[in-house]
Amino acid sequence: MTKVIFDMSVSLDGYMTASGVRPEEPMGDGGQQLHTWAFGEADERSAKVLAEMRRNVGAGIVGRRTYDLSVPWWGADGPSGSMRTPLFVVSHGKPKQVPHGGVYTFVHSPEEAVERARAAAGDQDIDVMGAQIGQQLIRAGLVDEIHVHLVPVLFGAGARLFENLGDDHIQLEAPSVIEGTTATHLRYRVAKRTARA
Amino acid sequence: MTESSITVGGAMSMSLDGFIAGVDDSPKAPLGKGGERLFEWYFNGDTPSRHYGPPFRLSAVSAELFDARADRCGAVISGRRTYDVSNAWGGKGPLEGVPLFVLTHRVPRRVPRGDIPYTFVTNGIERAVEQARAAAARSKKIVMVMGGKAIQHCLRAGLMDEIEIDLVPVLLGRGVPLFHELGGVRFERTLIVDAPGVTHLRYHILNKGGRRGSPRAKKQRKESADRATDRLRRSVPNGEESK
Numbered sequence: 430m431t432k433v434i435f436d437m438s439v440s441l442d443g444y445m446t447a448s449g450v451r452p453e454e455p456m457g458d459g460g461q462q463l464h465t466w467a468f469g470e471a472d473e474r475s476a477k478v479l480a481e482m483r484r485n486v487g488a489g490i491v492g493r494r495t496y497d498l499s500v501p502w503w504g505a506d507g508p509s510g511s512m513r514t515p516l517f518v519v520s521h522g523k524p525k526q527v528p529h530g531g532v533y534t535f536v537h538s539p540e541e542a543v544e545r546a547r548a549a550a551g552d553q554d555i556d557v558m559g560a561q562i563g564q565q566l567i568r569a570g571l572v573d574e575i576h577v578h579l580v581p582v583l584f585g586a587g588a589r590l591f592e593n594l595g596d597d598h599i600q601l602e603a604p605s606v607i608e609g610t611t612a613t614h615l616r617y618r619v620a621k622r623t624a625r626a
Numbered sequence: 627m628t629e630s631s632i633t634v635g636g637a638m639s640m641s642l643d644g645f646i647a648g649v650d651d652s653p654k655a656p657l658g659k660g661g662e663r664l665f666e667w668y669f670n671g672d673t674p675s676r677h678y679g680p681p682f683r684l685s686a687v688s689a690e691l692f693d694a695r696a697d698r699c700g701a702v703i704s705g706r707r708t709y710d711v712s713n714a715w716g717g718k719g720p721l722e723g724v725p726l727f728v729l730t731h732r733v734p735r736r737v738p739r740g741d742i743p744y745t746f747v748t749n750g751i752e753r754a755v756e757q758a759r760a761a762a763a764r765s766k767k768i769v770m771v772m773g774g775k776a777i778q779h780c781l782r783a784g785l786m787d788e789i790e791i792d793l794v795p796v797l798l799g800r801g802v803p804l805f806h807e808l809g810g811v812r813f814e815r816t817l818i819v820d821a822p823g824v825t826h827l828r829y830h831i832l833n834k835g836g837r838r839g840s841p842r843a844k845k846q847r848k849e850s851a852d853r854a855t856d857r858l859r860r861s862v863p864n865g866e867e868s869k
Contacts, residue, residue, distance in 0.1 A: 584809050611815075613815060613818060615793075617795055
């Protein structure tokens with residue numbers, strides 16, 4: 430069964446990027462600290478978390494902003510590199526230049542992205558990348574699981590991972606907890622909302 | 627054991643999106659709208675607390691951690707709001723037998739009688755920590771800071787050594803954040819306990835004060851606190867009235 434997974438690294442104070450995000454520093458100043466658990470010095474457990482996620486993902490969904498900031502790094506292959514996992518970019522229009530032979534498909538709405546990604550993913554999962562698109566999908570009730578890699582640092586400013594979620598609390602089920610050396614990997618299932626009478 | 631080696635810690639229940647209370651929090655509704663969700667783990671089991679008694683009914687795992695936390699505590703620092711909201715704990719203090727230091731701009735007119743020494747510290751967090759450390763050193767235990775604002779003050783002043791977060795699986799969406807505009811602080815996780823309805827995390831602070839804890843800023847704060855010490859009374863004994 431395909432699951433829609435919002436998977437993000439986040440600081441202890443809830444930021445997914447530090448302040449000062451710009452094309453040269455897509456994570457903001459010092460924001461790369463959020464990803465050291467995954468790159469370079471990944472401990473065994475963290476490496477396993479990462480490998481499992483990569484293995485299970487059959488399609489990705491990303492917002493236009495994240496796409497624009499990241500495409501110079503991603504190139505034609507997208508965030509999964511040589512695995513060339515299809516990526517659906519929610520965007521009002523198609524950018525003028527797209528890498529030749531790229532894995533990217535441009536769609537108009539988060540709902541369309543989920544529908545198309547589902548078809549592309551087969552029985553694998555869908556990885557949602559980027560805070561805004563993740564928030565939109567959570568609000569629309571389209572996210573099945575939230576995976577948080579909690580990194581013990583305070584940024585004090587930046588882009589908040591969870592924002593604009595509406596007024597209703599979103600209940601999560603008890604997480605599975607994996608203790609990385611630096612990051613704590615928490616996988617939550619989003620509780621199905623009970624219908625209101 | 628020297629007083630400066632006494633650990634200063636804090637503990638808070640926090641939603642996954644970083645809130646310690648819901649929106650529209652007030653002295654009458656200190657948890658804000660829906661904030662009680664953050665404390666369900668106090669009541670989601672059948673194990674009573676050795677320290678706090680009813681109505682606490684925790685899971686066995688959380689009860690052990692909760693009581694161990696209290697066992698470690700040799701002095702409590704509380705913010706004034708927490709003190710008021712708790713009705714001064716009826717004079718009994720937040721934890722039996724543990725001296726209380728209340729951060730406040732004004733010493734309250736009436737303080738309920740009780741066995742626990744209450745000290746009102748009006749000249750800043752540094753002095754509160756200093757006094758609480760001295761008190762905790764007598765029992766060779768740690769200082770616990772209660773309340774979001776007091777914890778923020780402590781972190782900002784570079785006085786916090788560790789923080790415990792009881793991470794609750796809910797997204798409140800809006801509310802009162804635990805951490806506020808404080809950057810550059812790094813932690814090391816020293817404890818993790820996966821309990822029903824809550825994940826208990828303990829972090830040791832690696833660089834106290836973060837970016838704002840420059841030596842110069844610290845010196846200025848200390849000088850201004852020292853001046854205040856001369857002007858203001860340090861404390862009133864419990865049970866007395868003061869103007």
